[in-house]
Protein backbone atom coordinates (compact mmCIF):
# COMPACT_ATOMS: atom_id res chain seq x y z
CA UNK A 359 0.00 0.00 0.00
CA UNK A 360 1.12 3.52 -0.64
CA UNK A 361 4.00 2.18 -2.70
CA UNK A 362 6.42 2.71 0.14
CA UNK A 363 7.16 -0.88 0.93
CA UNK A 364 9.18 -1.48 -2.21
CA UNK A 365 11.61 1.23 -1.12
CA UNK A 366 12.20 -0.30 2.28
CA UNK A 367 14.87 -2.89 2.87
CA UNK A 368 13.93 -6.26 4.30
CA UNK A 369 13.32 -6.31 8.04
CA UNK A 370 16.54 -7.49 9.51
CA UNK A 371 19.32 -6.98 11.96
CA UNK A 372 17.36 -7.18 15.19
CA UNK A 373 18.62 -9.38 17.95
CA UNK A 374 17.12 -12.84 18.09
CA UNK A 375 15.21 -12.32 14.89
CA UNK A 376 15.30 -14.45 11.85
CA UNK A 377 14.25 -12.85 8.62
CA UNK A 378 13.11 -15.88 6.71
CA UNK A 379 11.39 -15.15 3.45
CA UNK A 380 9.55 -17.85 1.52
CA UNK A 381 12.44 -18.11 -0.90
CA UNK A 382 15.02 -18.77 1.81
CA UNK A 383 12.89 -20.93 4.09
CA UNK A 384 14.23 -24.39 4.73
CA UNK A 385 12.13 -27.20 3.25
CA UNK A 386 9.46 -28.55 5.56
CA UNK A 387 10.45 -31.84 7.14
CA UNK A 388 8.18 -34.64 8.38
CA UNK A 389 7.52 -36.02 11.86
CA UNK A 390 9.01 -34.86 15.14
CA UNK A 391 11.53 -32.53 13.60
CA UNK A 392 8.73 -30.78 11.80
CA UNK A 393 6.68 -30.48 14.99
CA UNK A 394 9.63 -28.98 16.85
CA UNK A 395 10.40 -26.58 14.08
CA UNK A 396 6.78 -25.59 13.70
CA UNK A 397 6.11 -25.11 17.40
CA UNK A 398 9.05 -22.74 17.50
CA UNK A 399 7.95 -20.46 14.71
CA UNK A 400 6.07 -17.18 15.09
CA UNK A 401 5.14 -14.93 12.15
CA UNK A 402 4.68 -11.17 12.26
CA UNK A 403 2.69 -10.08 9.20
CA UNK A 404 3.07 -6.37 8.40
CA UNK A 405 6.53 -6.49 9.98
CA UNK A 406 7.72 -3.25 8.39
CA UNK A 407 4.81 -1.12 9.61
CA UNK A 408 4.88 1.04 12.73
CA UNK A 409 3.48 -1.66 15.00
CA UNK A 410 5.11 -4.49 13.04
CA UNK A 411 8.59 -3.14 13.77
CA UNK A 412 7.82 -3.07 17.49
CA UNK A 413 6.27 -6.52 17.30
CA UNK A 414 9.44 -7.89 15.78
CA UNK A 415 11.40 -6.52 18.73
CA UNK A 416 8.89 -7.69 21.36
CA UNK A 417 8.39 -11.16 19.88
CA UNK A 418 12.13 -11.63 19.64
CA UNK A 419 12.42 -10.86 23.36
CA UNK A 420 9.49 -13.12 24.25
CA UNK A 421 7.11 -12.52 27.13
CA UNK A 422 9.74 -11.83 29.75
CA UNK A 423 9.51 -8.05 29.54
CA UNK A 424 6.15 -7.68 31.21
CA UNK A 425 7.38 -4.84 33.40
CA UNK A 426 7.79 -2.68 30.32
CA UNK A 427 4.02 -2.68 29.90
CA UNK A 428 2.52 -2.94 33.31
CA UNK A 429 5.17 -1.77 35.73
CA UNK A 430 5.03 -5.17 37.40
CA UNK A 431 8.24 -6.91 38.23
CA UNK A 432 7.41 -10.55 37.68
CA UNK A 433 8.49 -12.04 34.38
CA UNK A 434 6.31 -13.60 31.78
CA UNK A 435 7.11 -16.99 30.36
CA UNK A 436 10.42 -15.82 29.05
CA UNK A 437 9.87 -17.99 26.05
CA UNK A 438 12.22 -16.34 23.63
CA UNK A 439 13.10 -19.80 22.40
CA UNK A 440 10.95 -19.54 19.33
CA UNK A 441 12.01 -18.12 16.00
CA UNK A 442 10.35 -14.94 14.77
CA UNK A 443 9.80 -14.41 11.06
CA UNK A 444 8.88 -10.98 9.75
CA UNK A 445 6.76 -10.78 6.60
CA UNK A 446 5.54 -7.73 4.75
CA UNK A 447 4.05 -7.14 1.35
CA UNK A 448 7.17 -8.25 -0.56
CA UNK A 449 6.92 -11.68 1.07
CA UNK A 450 3.16 -12.09 1.51
CA UNK A 451 0.21 -10.23 0.00
CA UNK A 452 -2.59 -10.90 2.45
CA UNK A 453 -5.22 -9.92 -0.13
CA UNK A 454 -4.24 -12.96 -2.23
CA UNK A 455 -5.19 -16.40 -0.86
CA UNK A 456 -2.53 -18.10 -3.01
CA UNK A 457 0.20 -15.87 -1.58
CA UNK A 458 -0.97 -16.43 2.00
CA UNK A 459 -1.30 -20.19 1.56
CA UNK A 460 2.10 -20.57 -0.10
CA UNK A 461 3.92 -18.70 2.68
CA UNK A 462 1.97 -20.20 5.57
CA UNK A 463 2.24 -23.75 4.20
CA UNK A 464 5.97 -23.36 3.93
CA UNK A 465 6.54 -21.75 7.34
CA UNK A 466 3.78 -23.58 9.28
CA UNK A 467 3.88 -21.15 12.25
CA UNK A 468 2.21 -21.88 15.57
CA UNK A 469 1.36 -18.22 16.18
CA UNK A 470 0.65 -15.44 13.68
CA UNK A 471 0.50 -11.74 14.55
CA UNK A 472 -1.33 -9.67 11.95
CA UNK A 473 -0.21 -6.04 11.98
CA UNK A 474 -0.73 -5.61 8.22
CA UNK A 475 -3.47 -3.18 7.25
CA UNK A 476 -4.45 -0.30 5.00
CA UNK A 477 -4.25 2.42 7.66
CA UNK A 478 -4.75 5.61 5.63
CA UNK A 479 -8.10 6.50 7.20
CA UNK A 480 -8.92 9.27 4.71
CA UNK A 481 -7.47 7.30 1.79
CA UNK A 482 -9.87 4.45 2.58
CA UNK A 483 -12.83 6.75 1.79
CA UNK A 484 -11.77 6.99 -1.85
CA UNK A 485 -10.26 3.48 -2.05
CA UNK A 486 -13.02 1.36 -0.59
CA UNK A 487 -12.12 -1.76 -2.59
CA UNK A 488 -8.52 -1.65 -1.35
CA UNK A 489 -9.65 -1.03 2.22
CA UNK A 490 -11.93 -4.06 2.13
CA UNK A 491 -9.29 -6.20 0.39
CA UNK A 492 -6.53 -5.47 2.91
CA UNK A 493 -8.52 -4.97 6.12
CA UNK A 494 -11.28 -7.57 5.64
CA UNK A 495 -10.30 -10.14 2.99
CA UNK A 496 -6.67 -10.11 4.20
CA UNK A 497 -7.55 -11.20 7.75
CA UNK A 498 -9.97 -13.78 6.29
CA UNK A 499 -7.18 -15.27 4.17
CA UNK A 500 -4.85 -15.39 7.17
CA UNK A 501 -7.59 -16.87 9.37
CA UNK A 502 -8.33 -19.66 6.84
CA UNK A 503 -4.62 -20.53 6.69
CA UNK A 504 -4.37 -20.49 10.50
CA UNK A 505 -7.43 -22.73 10.76
CA UNK A 506 -6.00 -25.22 8.30
CA UNK A 507 -2.64 -25.28 10.08
CA UNK A 508 -3.99 -25.14 13.63
CA UNK A 509 -2.15 -21.87 14.31
CA UNK A 510 -3.31 -19.15 16.62
CA UNK A 511 -4.00 -15.69 15.16
CA UNK A 512 -3.48 -12.46 17.10
CA UNK A 513 -5.08 -9.72 15.02
CA UNK A 514 -5.00 -5.96 15.62
CA UNK A 515 -8.11 -3.84 15.22
CA UNK A 516 -9.18 -0.30 16.01
CA UNK A 517 -11.34 2.04 18.08
CA UNK A 518 -12.80 3.27 14.76
CA UNK A 519 -15.14 0.25 14.72
CA UNK A 520 -17.24 2.20 17.26
CA UNK A 521 -19.53 5.16 16.53
CA UNK A 522 -18.00 7.45 19.15
CA UNK A 523 -21.35 8.40 20.70
CA UNK A 524 -20.81 6.69 24.05
CA UNK A 525 -19.76 8.69 27.10
CA UNK A 526 -18.08 5.89 29.01
CA UNK A 527 -15.25 3.60 27.86
CA UNK A 528 -16.17 1.11 25.13
CA UNK A 529 -16.18 -2.50 26.28
CA UNK A 530 -15.01 -5.31 23.98
CA UNK A 531 -18.59 -6.62 23.62
CA UNK A 532 -20.21 -3.27 22.85
CA UNK A 533 -21.91 -3.28 19.44
CA UNK A 534 -19.76 -1.96 16.63
CA UNK A 535 -21.08 0.82 14.38
CA UNK A 536 -18.23 2.18 12.28
CA UNK A 537 -18.64 5.64 10.77
CA UNK A 538 -15.94 5.43 8.08
CA UNK A 539 -14.83 3.07 5.32
CA UNK A 540 -11.69 2.28 7.34
CA UNK A 541 -13.80 1.45 10.41
CA UNK A 542 -16.19 -0.69 8.35
CA UNK A 543 -13.34 -2.58 6.72
CA UNK A 544 -11.71 -3.26 10.11
CA UNK A 545 -15.05 -4.33 11.65
CA UNK A 546 -15.53 -6.74 8.74
CA UNK A 547 -12.00 -8.08 9.33
CA UNK A 548 -12.96 -8.82 12.92
CA UNK A 549 -16.23 -10.48 11.87
CA UNK A 550 -14.63 -12.88 9.40
CA UNK A 551 -11.98 -13.94 11.91
CA UNK A 552 -14.71 -14.80 14.44
CA UNK A 553 -16.56 -16.74 11.74
CA UNK A 554 -13.52 -18.79 10.67
CA UNK A 555 -11.51 -19.35 13.85
CA UNK A 556 -12.08 -20.56 17.36
CA UNK A 557 -8.53 -19.79 18.42
CA UNK A 558 -7.76 -16.12 18.05
CA UNK A 559 -7.31 -12.84 19.85
CA UNK A 560 -8.62 -9.65 18.30
CA UNK A 561 -6.95 -6.76 20.09
CA UNK A 562 -8.37 -3.29 19.46
CA UNK A 563 -6.15 -0.30 20.06
CA UNK A 564 -6.14 3.45 19.41
CA UNK A 565 -3.98 6.47 18.55
CA UNK A 566 -0.70 4.64 18.02
CA UNK A 567 2.61 6.45 18.28
CA UNK A 568 6.19 5.20 17.97
CA UNK A 569 9.67 6.37 17.13
CA UNK A 570 9.39 4.58 13.76
CA UNK A 571 6.72 4.94 11.10
CA UNK A 572 4.30 7.74 10.24
CA UNK A 573 2.17 8.83 13.18
CA UNK A 574 0.69 11.81 15.04
CA UNK A 575 3.72 12.21 17.32
CA UNK A 576 6.10 12.51 14.36
CA UNK A 577 3.73 14.89 12.54
CA UNK A 578 3.41 17.21 15.54
CA UNK A 579 7.18 17.20 16.15
CA UNK A 580 7.78 18.14 12.51
CA UNK A 581 5.13 20.87 12.42
CA UNK A 582 6.19 22.26 15.80
CA UNK A 583 9.70 22.63 14.41
CA UNK A 584 8.43 24.55 11.39
CA UNK A 585 5.66 26.75 12.79
CA UNK A 586 5.04 29.18 15.64
CA UNK A 587 1.60 27.81 16.38
CA UNK A 588 -0.54 24.76 15.66
CA UNK A 589 -4.28 24.22 15.91
CA UNK A 590 -5.42 20.81 17.13
CA UNK A 591 -8.92 19.49 17.79
CA UNK A 592 -10.28 19.32 21.32
CA UNK A 593 -13.52 17.45 20.55
CA UNK A 594 -12.10 14.00 19.77
CA UNK A 595 -11.14 12.07 22.87
CA UNK A 596 -9.27 8.76 23.00
CA UNK A 597 -6.33 6.88 24.49
CA UNK A 598 -2.87 7.39 22.97
CA UNK A 599 -0.93 4.13 22.78
CA UNK A 600 2.78 3.50 22.46
CA UNK A 601 3.24 0.83 19.79
CA UNK A 602 6.08 -0.74 21.82
CA UNK A 603 3.74 -1.24 24.80
CA UNK A 604 1.04 -2.66 22.56
CA UNK A 605 3.54 -5.01 20.94
CA UNK A 606 4.66 -6.33 24.31
CA UNK A 607 1.02 -6.85 25.32
CA UNK A 608 0.29 -8.69 22.06
CA UNK A 609 3.17 -11.07 22.72
CA UNK A 610 1.91 -11.71 26.25
CA UNK A 611 -1.60 -12.32 24.92
CA UNK A 612 -0.28 -14.66 22.23
CA UNK A 613 1.70 -16.62 24.81
CA UNK A 614 -0.81 -16.56 27.64
CA UNK A 615 -2.11 -19.91 28.86
CA UNK A 616 -5.67 -18.64 28.53
CA UNK A 617 -4.92 -18.02 24.91
CA UNK A 618 -3.09 -21.31 24.44
CA UNK A 619 0.64 -21.80 24.86
CA UNK A 620 1.04 -25.25 23.42
CA UNK A 621 0.79 -25.79 19.69
CA UNK A 622 -1.97 -28.21 18.77
CA UNK A 623 -1.16 -31.33 16.78
CA UNK A 624 -1.05 -30.73 13.06
CA UNK A 625 -4.60 -30.80 11.70
CA UNK A 626 -6.12 -30.67 15.19
CA UNK A 627 -9.31 -28.64 15.49
CA UNK A 628 -8.74 -28.16 19.23
CA UNK A 629 -9.77 -24.67 20.23
CA UNK A 630 -7.51 -22.77 22.58
CA UNK A 631 -9.61 -19.67 23.08
CA UNK A 632 -11.41 -16.84 21.34
CA UNK A 633 -10.88 -13.35 22.68
CA UNK A 634 -11.71 -9.78 21.76
CA UNK A 635 -10.01 -7.28 24.03
CA UNK A 636 -8.57 -3.79 24.12
CA UNK A 637 -5.07 -2.50 24.75
CA UNK A 638 -4.32 1.23 25.05
CA UNK A 639 -2.10 3.19 27.38
CA UNK A 640 -3.89 4.44 30.49
CA UNK A 641 -5.55 7.84 30.58
CA UNK A 642 -7.78 9.56 28.04
CA UNK A 643 -7.18 12.92 26.37
CA UNK A 644 -8.07 14.97 23.31
CA UNK A 645 -5.76 15.27 20.30
CA UNK A 646 -5.15 18.85 21.52
CA UNK A 647 -3.93 17.61 24.91
CA UNK A 648 -1.85 14.92 23.22
CA UNK A 649 -0.20 17.50 20.92
CA UNK A 650 0.38 19.94 23.79
CA UNK A 651 2.17 17.23 25.80
CA UNK A 652 4.32 16.28 22.80
CA UNK A 653 5.38 19.89 22.34
CA UNK A 654 5.97 20.39 26.08
CA UNK A 655 8.06 17.25 26.49
CA UNK A 656 10.08 17.93 23.36
CA UNK A 657 10.87 21.48 24.50
CA UNK A 658 9.72 23.02 21.22
CA UNK A 659 8.59 26.64 21.33
CA UNK A 660 5.46 26.22 19.22
CA UNK A 661 2.10 27.25 20.73
CA UNK A 662 -0.65 24.64 20.56
CA UNK A 663 -4.10 26.19 20.14
CA UNK A 664 -7.52 24.52 20.37
CA UNK A 665 -9.83 24.01 17.40
CA UNK A 666 -12.84 21.82 16.68
CA UNK A 667 -13.51 19.02 14.23
CA UNK A 668 -15.94 21.32 12.39
CA UNK A 669 -13.07 23.70 11.73
CA UNK A 670 -10.81 20.93 10.46
CA UNK A 671 -12.83 18.92 7.91
CA UNK A 672 -11.43 15.56 6.77
CA UNK A 673 -12.80 13.01 4.25
CA UNK A 674 -13.38 10.31 6.92
CA UNK A 675 -15.59 10.86 9.96
CA UNK A 676 -13.75 10.25 13.24
CA UNK A 677 -15.43 9.04 16.44
CA UNK A 678 -15.81 11.94 18.91
CA UNK A 679 -15.24 9.61 21.84
CA UNK A 680 -13.29 6.41 21.32
CA UNK A 681 -11.96 5.62 24.77
CA UNK A 682 -11.53 1.84 24.97
CA UNK A 683 -11.86 0.03 28.28
CA UNK A 684 -8.88 -2.19 29.06
CA UNK A 685 -10.47 -3.71 32.18
CA UNK A 686 -10.96 -7.17 30.65
CA UNK A 687 -7.33 -7.27 29.54
CA UNK A 688 -6.24 -6.50 33.08
CA UNK A 689 -8.56 -9.17 34.50
CA UNK A 690 -7.92 -11.95 31.96
CA UNK A 691 -4.25 -11.43 31.16
CA UNK A 692 -2.94 -9.46 34.13
CA UNK A 693 -1.70 -6.73 31.81
CA UNK A 694 -2.00 -3.24 33.30
CA UNK A 695 -1.11 -0.51 30.78
CA UNK A 696 0.97 2.40 32.01
CA UNK A 697 -0.05 6.04 31.60
CA UNK A 698 0.29 7.42 28.06
CA UNK A 699 2.38 10.38 29.27
CA UNK A 700 5.06 8.09 30.72
CA UNK A 701 5.06 6.01 27.52
CA UNK A 702 5.30 9.19 25.43
CA UNK A 703 8.29 10.43 27.44
CA UNK A 704 10.07 7.11 26.89
CA UNK A 705 9.30 7.15 23.17
CA UNK A 706 10.50 10.75 22.79
CA UNK A 707 13.78 9.83 24.45
CA UNK A 708 14.38 7.39 21.58
CA UNK A 709 13.98 10.04 18.88
Ligand SMILES: NC(=O)c1ccc[n+]([C@@H]2O[C@H](COP(=O)([O-])OP(=O)(O)OC[C@H]3O[C@@H](n4cnc5c(N)ncnc54)[C@H](OP(=O)(O)O)[C@@H]3O)[C@@H](O)[C@H]2O)c1
Pocket residue numbers: 359360361362363364403404405406407408409410446447450451452453472473474475476477492496514515516517544563564565566567571572
Ligand atom coordinates in the same frame (compact mmCIF):
# COMPACT_ATOMS: atom_id res chain seq x y z
N1 LIG B 1 -1.91 3.73 13.52
C1 LIG B 1 -2.86 3.87 14.43
O1 LIG B 1 -3.03 4.92 15.06
C2 LIG B 1 -3.78 2.71 14.71
C3 LIG B 1 -4.84 2.90 15.62
C4 LIG B 1 -5.69 1.81 15.90
C5 LIG B 1 -5.46 0.59 15.29
N2 LIG B 1 -4.43 0.45 14.41
C6 LIG B 1 -4.23 -0.87 13.80
O2 LIG B 1 -2.95 -1.30 14.18
C7 LIG B 1 -2.40 -2.14 13.14
C8 LIG B 1 -1.01 -1.65 12.78
O3 LIG B 1 -1.12 -0.30 12.35
P1 LIG B 1 0.18 0.53 11.87
O4 LIG B 1 -0.14 1.96 12.09
O5 LIG B 1 1.41 -0.08 12.42
O6 LIG B 1 0.11 0.24 10.30
P2 LIG B 1 1.19 0.61 9.17
O7 LIG B 1 2.35 1.36 9.74
O8 LIG B 1 0.43 1.25 8.05
O9 LIG B 1 1.74 -0.82 8.75
C9 LIG B 1 0.95 -1.72 8.02
C10 LIG B 1 1.89 -2.61 7.23
O10 LIG B 1 1.10 -3.54 6.46
C11 LIG B 1 1.63 -3.57 5.14
N3 LIG B 1 0.62 -4.00 4.18
C12 LIG B 1 -0.30 -3.26 3.56
N4 LIG B 1 -1.00 -4.00 2.71
C13 LIG B 1 -0.52 -5.26 2.80
C14 LIG B 1 -0.82 -6.48 2.13
N5 LIG B 1 -1.78 -6.54 1.19
N6 LIG B 1 -0.14 -7.59 2.47
C15 LIG B 1 0.86 -7.52 3.39
N7 LIG B 1 1.20 -6.39 4.04
C16 LIG B 1 0.53 -5.26 3.73
C17 LIG B 1 2.06 -2.13 4.90
O11 LIG B 1 2.90 -2.02 3.79
P3 LIG B 1 2.90 -0.59 2.97
O12 LIG B 1 3.41 0.44 3.93
O13 LIG B 1 3.80 -0.87 1.84
O14 LIG B 1 1.49 -0.33 2.59
C18 LIG B 1 2.74 -1.82 6.22
O15 LIG B 1 4.07 -2.27 6.25
C19 LIG B 1 -3.42 -2.10 12.01
O16 LIG B 1 -4.25 -3.22 12.10
C20 LIG B 1 -4.24 -0.85 12.29
O17 LIG B 1 -5.54 -0.96 11.77
C21 LIG B 1 -3.58 1.47 14.10
